[in-house]
Structure formats: C-alpha cells, structure tokens
Amino acid sequence: MYEVTFELENITPLFMHGADQSTAEFRAASVKGVMRWWFRALAGNYFGDNISGLKKAECRIFGCAESEVRKSLVTVVASASSPPNGYIDKTSNSWKNAIAWSEYVDYFFFSMLDKKRESNKIKIKSKSSFFPPQSRFRVILRSPDRRALELAEASLLLAIHLGGFGLRARRGAGSLKISKVSGDCSFDDCNSYVVETPDELRDIIETILEFSEQALAGPGDELSRTPIEGYPKYPILHPEYAAVFVLDHERPKDWIGALDNFGRWYLGRKAGRKFVDGFRFKFADYNLSHDLNRGIGGSSSKEKRYYLGLPLIYANYKVTVEGVKGAPRNCPKESDRLIRRRASGYWLSLSQFGDTVSPVVTVFAYQLYPEYEGRFCFRKKIKGERDRIGLITLENPISHRAEDNEAVVNFYREKFIGDKGLAGYKVWPGRV
Incomplete structure (x- = not known):
C-alpha cells in the first residue's frame, strides 16, 4: 500500500458543508470531487475527444456508480484540526458601508453572505459558519496501485496550486497552501510540492504534465490516445487552450x-x-x-x-x-x-x-x-x-x-x- 500525507492551511475562507448546511465541514467526498475535476483537465491531454475513454480512466482511479459500479483505487481521507468558527455578523448604517471583507471580496463571495435591511440598519451575516484563514487540514491518499496514486497526487496538487475547495472556489474562496508533504511522493522530492515562487509553480505544473503522461497509459492501457479535433469540449490543461x-x-x-x-x-x-x-x-x-x-x-x-x-x-x-x-x-x-x-x-x-x-x-x-x-x-x-x-x-x-x-x-x-x-x-x- 502506498500513502502520501498532505498538511494544508487555507489562505482564504473555506465554505464547505455536509448534510448540515449551517455548519462547515472538511469532507473527503468534496475533496475527491475537486480532484476528479482536475483529473479530467489533466487527462484531457491524453484522451482529447475520447470522452468515453476519459470517463473509464476516471472510474478506475476514483470509482464510479453508473452503469458499472467500481470501487476507487485511491482512498481519500480528509480531516480538519481547526474548528469552523468563522462567522460574519455586522451592522451598518448604510448600504455603502455594508461590507463584510471588502467591496471586491464581498462581490466574489456574494452567495455566502446575507445582506438585508432591518429597521434603519443594514445587517450583514454569513449564511453559515466557515473555516477562517490559517485553519489547518490534512488529506491522506492511499492506493495499492502506484500509477493510480501518481494521478491522484497530480490531481490534488493542481487543485491546491491552481484551484480551490468548497463553495465560491472559482472566485478565490477555499484557496489552500501546502505546509508539509510526507510519504511515498511520486514527483521528485516531497519538498518540491511546496511552492514558494511563480517559477516553482511553473516547474510543478510541467513536472505533473510530464509524469502524468506516462501514468495515464496505465489506467488507459486499452484506451486509445485521441487528439483534439476543432476545439476542446471540456476544460483541458493544454498549452494551446489554457494558461x-x-x-x-x-x-x-x-x-x-x-x-x-x-x-x-x-x-x-x-x-x-x-x-x-x-x-x-x-x-x-x-x-x-x-x-x-x-x-x-x-x-x-x-x-x-x-x-x-x-x-x-x-x-x-x-x-x-x-x-x-x-x-x-x-x-x-x-x-x-x-x-x-x-x-x-x-x-x-x-x-x-x-x-x-x-x-x-x-x-x-x-x-x-x-x-x-x-x-x-x-x-x-x-x-x-x-x-x-x-x-x-x-x-x-x-x-x-x-x-x-x-x-x-x-x-x-x-x-x-x-x-x-x-x-x-x-x-x-x-x-x-
């Protein structure tokens, strides 16, 4: 069994919930869902217009429950060591000053806030609790298959360095940074996963693309490589169609x-x-x-x-x-x-x-x-x-x-x- 542990910290508020929408929760299912998205963006370089092949590869690594039930080759364990005690509760005398964080941040996180007039005051509240910045988290990836673990690591690394987690993740919420990585790291040294400069960010992207090209031949052995004809039908981390x-x-x-x-x-x-x-x-x-x-x-x-x-x-x-x-x-x-x-x-x-x-x-x-x-x-x-x-x-x-x-x-x-x-x-x- 191969295993890699990521110690993480959030840079921006993290809005992630389970069944109870009023309380924040750092969930393995949600983390895995984001990893799936970035896997598709990564694997699109190999499968191109072969949507069926892409789905089969994703199914083998992360599991599926559609026409063919298949257990995931990779286990994702997620936990938070910090409490979700972030909450906004403010009062303003005018709409102009009814600001939770800043005018721009409130726009990007608009669906996380409830602003309304009560009597002669404006009330600003968050719709639920959240993990405030500098909360700490842990994600553990386990797999008996080395190549499956490589692709899961690659997907998680892209999600951390280029994406986010939880609600409003595309607009800056739920941005995480890596504090430490340990275990059976697939790409170079575990320390290379921690990015300190824009050049190091470029290096880790190029490393992931190079290693993943080889690993994708594993879950897609009988699945053909397919070029992109015309324009991509879905987001692909391809140098012609992404930056x-x-x-x-x-x-x-x-x-x-x-x-x-x-x-x-x-x-x-x-x-x-x-x-x-x-x-x-x-x-x-x-x-x-x-x-x-x-x-x-x-x-x-x-x-x-x-x-x-x-x-x-x-x-x-x-x-x-x-x-x-x-x-x-x-x-x-x-x-x-x-x-x-x-x-x-x-x-x-x-x-x-x-x-x-x-x-x-x-x-x-x-x-x-x-x-x-x-x-x-x-x-x-x-x-x-x-x-x-x-x-x-x-x-x-x-x-x-x-x-x-x-x-x-x-x-x-x-x-x-x-x-x-x-x-x-x-x-x-x-x-x-």
Whole structure:
C-alpha cells in the first residue's frame, strides 16, 4: 500500500458543508470531487475527444456508480484540526458601508453572505459558519496501485496550486497552501510540492504534465490516445487552450488585498452599488438589459458576459439568462435542452509566495455548448405574474452571423490569454 500525507492551511475562507448546511465541514467526498475535476483537465491531454475513454480512466482511479459500479483505487481521507468558527455578523448604517471583507471580496463571495435591511440598519451575516484563514487540514491518499496514486497526487496538487475547495472556489474562496508533504511522493522530492515562487509553480505544473503522461497509459492501457479535433469540449490543461497567470504587479501580505488586486482589473471601480470599467463589464450591453426588462426578445453584438458563466442574473434580479444546447427557436418548448448552469472558463486562486499573497488565474478556452449558435433563453420574473420566457441572439458584427463555439474559444484566447487580457506574469506555458 502506498500513502502520501498532505498538511494544508487555507489562505482564504473555506465554505464547505455536509448534510448540515449551517455548519462547515472538511469532507473527503468534496475533496475527491475537486480532484476528479482536475483529473479530467489533466487527462484531457491524453484522451482529447475520447470522452468515453476519459470517463473509464476516471472510474478506475476514483470509482464510479453508473452503469458499472467500481470501487476507487485511491482512498481519500480528509480531516480538519481547526474548528469552523468563522462567522460574519455586522451592522451598518448604510448600504455603502455594508461590507463584510471588502467591496471586491464581498462581490466574489456574494452567495455566502446575507445582506438585508432591518429597521434603519443594514445587517450583514454569513449564511453559515466557515473555516477562517490559517485553519489547518490534512488529506491522506492511499492506493495499492502506484500509477493510480501518481494521478491522484497530480490531481490534488493542481487543485491546491491552481484551484480551490468548497463553495465560491472559482472566485478565490477555499484557496489552500501546502505546509508539509510526507510519504511515498511520486514527483521528485516531497519538498518540491511546496511552492514558494511563480517559477516553482511553473516547474510543478510541467513536472505533473510530464509524469502524468506516462501514468495515464496505465489506467488507459486499452484506451486509445485521441487528439483534439476543432476545439476542446471540456476544460483541458493544454498549452494551446489554457494558461496560468500570476498577478504580481502588487504583492500584498494579506489575502483580502490580493483579491482586491484582481477585483480592480476584473470588476473596475465602484459607481453607486455597481462596478464599472472592469474587464467583465467591458462586455456588458446595458441597453439589452433594459430592453429585456421591458419586453421579450433582443439581440446584441456587445454582450459577452454569458461566456464568463451562466446563469447570468441581472442586477435588478428580474431577468435571468440561461443556456440552451443547440440552436433554440422556441425556449418554452425546448426546456429539456435548457442548461441551468455553465461554469466559468477560469479559476481564481491565491498562492502565498514567501510572505506575500498573489492571485493565480487559470484560464481554459473550450466550447460553450455542443452545437452552440449564439442564442440564449432568458426568464423574466415579475412579482405576481408567470415567468415570461424569450430568446437573446448574440450577433457577430464582423461576419453578421450568429456567434458560435469558435467565437467563445477565441474570446478566452484573445480577451483573457492574449496581449489584451490579463496584465500579469504568464507562468505557464512559458513566459511572455
């Protein structure tokens, strides 16, 4: 039996729960779920468009319970040595000052907070307890199969260094750092798992990709390697379709300052109760949102926020935009093709380099939906009335046609990864 133990500490609040949603819990099942996601991003380099082969490999390593019940080759044990005693309970005299952490952090963690007016005061509370920063955790990986353990380690390392755990993990919550690793480490020395600089982060990514290439031939011995044809159908840590950035123009010593740095680029400045001028809002079509609020239907050549994640809920909370597989002609009759959620194509995490904290942004360019042709369903909710449903079409102003998956992939490659995107240090692949 091979075994590796990770001693961990969280940089940002960790929101993870079990059956009791009011109390935080560091759960092995949740940790394993994040590892599965990063395994798919890693193994996509080998399996490409072979989705069936990818699922079989994942099933062999982490187990599955669909058509074929199979026990996991890797056991994941997770525990917390610190209590989940984080809780927000504040009062403010105005909405302007109703802040739990900072304006930017509150935006990224919005679903974890409950802000409402009570009498003449604004109450700010967290919806549950959480693990505050500097809580300590342990994750143990065990397996009788060396190659399975290598891939599990690789998946966990990517999740720690590039991702996060729990709710709002894609927006900076649940960022962990490694304090110590011991046991049967697969990649070089156990000490190499602890990253202290952006260059060391690049080195561990390249090491993981190299070692995993060999290990994947194990669980996929009879599964063929398949190239990517066209554009990736799912997030893949591939040098053509992914990139890792460290925003190091400022290096604060606290996690709130680090998230604020990213927030200033991504969201811009606060104007009243809204953010303006940031990356996200460069692609907002406010005329469209007003049109939707008045009626049904609409088209836009500017609105691109749908590419950054769905559903999109407009600020007035009356209009929710959802996605549809294919080219919908009538949303009410095609509700079976409606997709309630499409995760964003980037992960925001935090890493501690020495005594400073930096945002780490991992961007994935991949298809929005199969057969996507630039149409979205929106639901307009009006109190006292039935939901009204309609279509939005995004038009390409250059070719005068509905947008497609090529436009979505290029949005990430050009707007995020390219020269006009993140003004940060490009850690992987290579440098710019």
